[in-house]
Amino acid sequence: MRKRDEKPRPAPHIAAKIITVGAFSLLLIPLLAVVIYSFFAPVSAAGGLVWRPSLMWYERLFQDQLLGQTLILSLQVAAMTSVLATLLGVTGAMALERAQFPGRRFLASLTVVPLVMPELVMGLASVIWFAFLGVRLGVHTIVMAHVTFALSYVVITVRARLADFDTSLEEAAADLGATPGQVFRTVTLPLIAPAIVAGAMMAFTLSFDDFLISFFTAGAGSDTLPMRLYSMIRFGLNREIYALSSLLIFVTAIGMGVSYKLRVGRKI
Amino acid sequence: MKHKGVGLALPLALWLGAFLVLPVAFVAVYSLLKRGAYGEVIWTLSLHNYARAMDALYLGIFAKSLMLAALTTGVCMIIGLPLAYTIATATKTWRSLLLAVLMVPFLTNFVVRVYAIRVILGVEGPINRALIASGLLTEPLMMTDSLFAVAVGMVTNYLPFMTLPIYVVLEAFDFSLLEAAADLGARGWTILFKVILPLSRQGLVSGATLVFIPVLGEYMIPDLLGGARTMLLGNLMTEQFLKARDWPFGAALAMILILAMLGSFAVQRALAGKGATLAKA
Amino acid sequence: MLEMRGIDKTFDGKAVLSSVSLALSAGEFFSILGPSGCGKSTLLRILAGFDHPDRGEVYLNGASVTKTPPHARPVNMVFQRYALFPHMDVAENVAFSLRLGKVARPERLRRVEEALALVAMEGFAGRRIDTLSGGEQQRVALARALINRPKVLLLDEPLSALDLKIRVRMQAELRSLQRRLGMTFVFVTHDQSEALTMSDRIAVMNRGRVEQVGSPQDVYERPDTAFVASFLGAMNRLRGHFAGPASGKSTHGWVDLGEGRRFMARLPRLQQNLPIGREVQVQVRPEKVQLAKIKELAPASAAPNVHLNEFTCTLSDIFYRGATVDISGLFQAQTSLVTATLLNADRVATGLCVGDLVKFGFCADDAWILSSEDSHEA
Numbered sequence: 001m002r003k004r005d006e007k008p009r010p011a012p013h014i015a016a017k018i019i020t021v022g023a024f025s026l027l028l029i030p031l032l033a034v035v036i037y038s039f040f041a042p043v044s045a046a047g048g049l050v051w052r053p054s055l056m057w058y059e060r061l062f063q064d065q066l067l068g069q070t071l072i073l074s075l076q077v078a079a080m081t082s083v084l085a086t087l088l089g090v091t092g093a094m095a096l097e098r099a100q101f102p103g104r105r106f107l108a109s110l111t112v113v114p115l116v117m118p119e120l121v122m123g124l125a126s127v128i129w130f131a132f133l134g135v136r137l138g139v140h141t142i143v144m145a146h147v148t149f150a151l152s153y154v155v156i157t158v159r160a161r162l163a164d165f166d167t168s169l170e171e172a173a174a175d176l177g178a179t180p181g182q183v184f185r186t187v188t189l190p191l192i193a194p195a196i197v198a199g200a201m202m203a204f205t206l207s208f209d210d211f212l213i214s215f216f217t218a219g220a221g222s223d224t225l226p227m228r229l230y231s232m233i234r235f236g237l238n239r240e241i242y243a244l245s246s247l248l249i250f251v252t253a254i255g256m257g258v259s260y261k262l263r264v265g266r267k268i
Numbered sequence: 269m270k271h272k273g274v275g276l277a278l279p280l281a282l283w284l285g286a287f288l289v290l291p292v293a294f295v296a297v298y299s300l301l302k303r304g305a306y307g308e309v310i311w312t313l314s315l316h317n318y319a320r321a322m323d324a325l326y327l328g329i330f331a332k333s334l335m336l337a338a339l340t341t342g343v344c345m346i347i348g349l350p351l352a353y354t355i356a357t358a359t360k361t362w363r364s365l366l367l368a369v370l371m372v373p374f375l376t377n378f379v380v381r382v383y384a385i386r387v388i389l390g391v392e393g394p395i396n397r398a399l400i401a402s403g404l405l406t407e408p409l410m411m412t413d414s415l416f417a418v419a420v421g422m423v424t425n426y427l428p429f430m431t432l433p434i435y436v437v438l439e440a441f442d443f444s445l446l447e448a449a450a451d452l453g454a455r456g457w458t459i460l461f462k463v464i465l466p467l468s469r470q471g472l473v474s475g476a477t478l479v480f481i482p483v484l485g486e487y488m489i490p491d492l493l494g495g496a497r498t499m500l501l502g503n504l505m506t507e508q509f510l511k512a513r514d515w516p517f518g519a520a521l522a523m524i525l526i527l528a529m530l531g532s533f534a535v536q537r538a539l540a541g542k543g544a545t546l547a548k549a
Numbered sequence: 550m551l552e553m554r555g556i557d558k559t560f561d562g563k564a565v566l567s568s569v570s571l572a573l574s575a576g577e578f579f580s581i582l583g584p585s586g587c588g589k590s591t592l593l594r595i596l597a598g599f600d601h602p603d604r605g606e607v608y609l610n611g612a613s614v615t616k617t618p619p620h621a622r623p624v625n626m627v628f629q630r631y632a633l634f635p636h637m638d639v640a641e642n643v644a645f646s647l648r649l650g651k652v653a654r655p656e657r658l659r660r661v662e663e664a665l666a667l668v669a670m671e672g673f674a675g676r677r678i679d680t681l682s683g684g685e686q687q688r689v690a691l692a693r694a695l696i697n698r699p700k701v702l703l704l705d706e707p708l709s710a711l712d713l714k715i716r717v718r719m720q721a722e723l724r725s726l727q728r729r730l731g732m733t734f735v736f737v738t739h740d741q742s743e744a745l746t747m748s749d750r751i752a753v754m755n756r757g758r759v760e761q762v763g764s765p766q767d768v769y770e771r772p773d774t775a776f777v778a779s780f781l782g783a784m785n786r787l788r789g790h791f792a793g794p795a796s797g798k799s800t801h802g803w804v805d806l807g808e809g810r811r812f813m814a815r816l817p818r819l820q821q822n823l824p825i826g827r828e829v830q831v832q833v834r835p836e837k838v839q840l841a842k843i844k845e846l847a848p849a850s851a852a853p854n855v856h857l858n859e860f861t862c863t864l865s866d867i868f869y870r871g872a873t874v875d876i877s878g879l880f881q882a883q884t885s886l887v888t889a890t891l892l893n894a895d896r897v898a899t900g901l902c903v904g905d906l907v908k909f910g911f912c913a914d915d916a917w918i919l920s921s922e923d924s925h926e927a
Contacts, residue, residue, distance in 0.1 A: 020355075026423070027372065027373050031372065031373060031381075033387060092280030125291035125294065125295045148283070166632060174599075179620050229377060249376050256375075
């Protein structure tokens with residue numbers, strides 16, 4: 001929305017460029033290796049095992065029912081987390097940004113805490129609390145703990161958007177005859193929608209990616225995908241993981257591309 | 269008028285109360301209790317878990333964890349500043365492209381990301397193969413299952429968290445200040461230390477918080493890359509909880525981590541404030 | 550038709566408006582003029598219903614609307630930065646209130662077209678807001694506010710974000726639009742020339758108070774207070790002491806300027822009880838000051854019953870301003886500066902040089918006396 005004239009910026013020092021190239025290699029090479037390795041399988045040959053291009057790991061992947069189950073569970077947990085965190089986060093952000101009530105600042109700083117608190121502490125605190133209350137661990141406890149930390153990201157993105165947009169737009173709508181409810185539906189909501197979508201996607205991703213909090217709060221039999229991946233790695237090498245990761249990279253990249261196109265298309 | 273909208277805040281407040289404030293309060297309570305013979309909790313209040321944490325064994329683990337966190341933060345700063353600077357000074361198209369690439373690691377699962385580093389550094393990994401093929405080595409280097417591998421994993425994984433806050437500051441930076449400094453006769457290092465560093469201090473400080481604290485509580489990276497011999501705070505806590513089933517001691521360790529977190533906030537606030545005055549001077 | 554009575558408003562303990570009372574008649578172009586922070590925008594927001602006064606009432610056609618929420622007031626506003634909805638195109642913006650009111654589509658289209666025609670924006674209906682220039686956005690905002698034919702249109706510095714050329718054209722268009730529609734306009738501005746050009750009446754505000762209400766001529770030529778005098782236009786101030794009322798005319802008084810000089814000037818309504826000897830200023834607009842190089846002043850001043858204040862001084866500066874020339878002279882032992890603004894075409898103005906001895910003069914009716922005590926501000 002804001003247009004800014006840009007002056008040309010000074011070129012960075014050659015050393016900064018070298019470090020940049022190095023840093024990007026550090027970030028990308030492991031991923032590249034995962035993708036490449038996923039397409040190679042060992043074949044017995046004279047003189048031992050030889051690695052040959054193969055889709056073997058992908059075949060195994062699609063036969064692995066347990067992995068499929070954990071994938072579905074992870075998607076379910078992430079979806080529930082995303083919906084709950086978005087509902088709580090959007091109402092909370094509205095309240096923090098637009099309402100006046102005692103304890104507003106305290107609540108605002110409380111929402112930031114999960115951002116900086118180590119996941120380990122979150123997981124551990126949740127499990128102590130659930131044990132004290134006598135709540136049985138399971139999918140529901142994973143979701144509750146995930147919502148608590150994913151919430152912060154929704155609140156922050158939506159609040160930033162609310163703070164950014166001109167309140168005179170809402171006043172203009174009211175002035176033109178919109179009741180408070182109509183103002184929210186016709187002006188506020190469409191304008192913060194990109195932030196809500198971004199927050200919801202972030203909540204989904206964080207939940208889907210989380211290992212440690214699930215590790216603590218999952219009961220027996222409610223393993224999520226990262227937990228399954230972890231135990232596969234711990235108990236024997238398995239290149240199925242690479243095949244799965246490559247697929248995930250592919251799917252997420254497409255998803256991000258599509259959402260980017262959508263946002264650019266609407267240009268809000 | 270003054271209290272309008274409390275209803276909207278209520279769900280959030282209740283949720284955070286029930287699933288953040290009370291659980292953390294209970295960590296504090298549990299840290300004062302005792303473990304029973306079968307891993308159950310005995311409700312007698314004492315400080316004995318904290319006393320136990322002062323044992324040389326645990327103090328050593330704290331020290332190692334703190335040093336590793338400090339090292340990771342430092343290395344991330346040294347890489348992150350030029351990286352953020354390069355991105356911030358690129359043209360608009362390049363800038364969004366480079367930022368997207370910075371986010372690419374998040375396309376895949378954290379567990380896989382860490383494991384991939386293990387593969388890269390492994391005996392059969394590409395680095396060892398390249399070194400042997402080039403004739404520099406005859407025997408592969410044992411790089412995994414070491415503190416070195418843990419440090420590589422930490423830096424690789426947390427580098428974006430350092431780079432982004434610095435980038436945000438530099439993006440809004442008035443680059444004509446650099447021209448002004450050069451015009452006044454400042455040269456390379458002087459510009460770096462007197463202009464760029466003080467002005468990107470806010471970003472460095474918040475990046476440091478985003479790296480230091482999570483590294484201190486990291487479990488997966490030391491677990492997959494450090495091997496059995498590398499025990500750090502995160503693994504110790506997880507083990508106390510899930511294997512030794514000594515929840516009160518685990519809670520006491522968590523309290524120490526929370527205190528370290530609060531301490532680093534205080535440092536952050538002090539540094540950020542100082543940064544503001546330094547930038548003016 | 551629109552009336553405010555005794556409006557008080559404080560923000561964080563700071564009085565923003567104190568006992569503001571104004572009455573507007575139907576079809577009037579009414580400006581609220583004042584420096585930033587004088588409370589004019591708050592007053593407008595109270596009229597729109599966005600803010601509520603601590604005390605006092607707002608009446609519309611005799612009925613109090615003080616507690617009516619903004620969406621229920623038959624009043625519409627044009628915002629300073631237009632506040633056009635970025636997620637809607639031009640037609641959707643203009644039709645916003647019609648869609649809320651569930652006006653049927655054909656009727657809606659017709660009225661949108663009509664409203665756009667009113668502001669000369671036909672053909673822009675499908676355009677996105679961010680493709681419009683500032684002036685075009687301004688017109689769309691105007692069409693959006695006018696489409697429901699509000700009883701009163703509120704305009705919050707609507708021209709301040711525009712370039713000078715477009716601003717001048719929009720001034721004329723707004724004025725003619727208001728005449729054609731016969732609608733009451735409340736126009737808030739800090740630009741005195743804008744207020745003078747466009748308004749039927751002007752309320753000059755300062756520090757949360759209304760200092761004067763009147764026609765542009767009133768506030769410019771017969772200011773009640775030193776603030777009003779100095780806020781509108783340039784001013785000469787000649788220091789002196791009050792020497793008493795003029796004989797036979799309680800509306801005029803004498804001021805002693807030292808060196809044996811006495812000037813006669815009007816005594817404004819609020820200055821009628823000045824004690825003799827009080828430090829005062831004689832104020833006169835530069836364009837009311839005349840000058841002659843050697844002998845007589847312009848014959849207009851020779852009309853009967855008009856007292857002419859005359860004095861000689863040395864020319865210190867000549868500023869060429871295009872259509873006009875400002876000529877300044879020093880007098881009162883070189884401590885006071887008097888400036889006369891003459892048309893460039895004026896014969897007297899040509900051929901003057903700095904250092905020339907020149908006779909200045911102005912009519913008593915064109916000048917006024919203000920106590921120095923309340924002329925520090927602005």
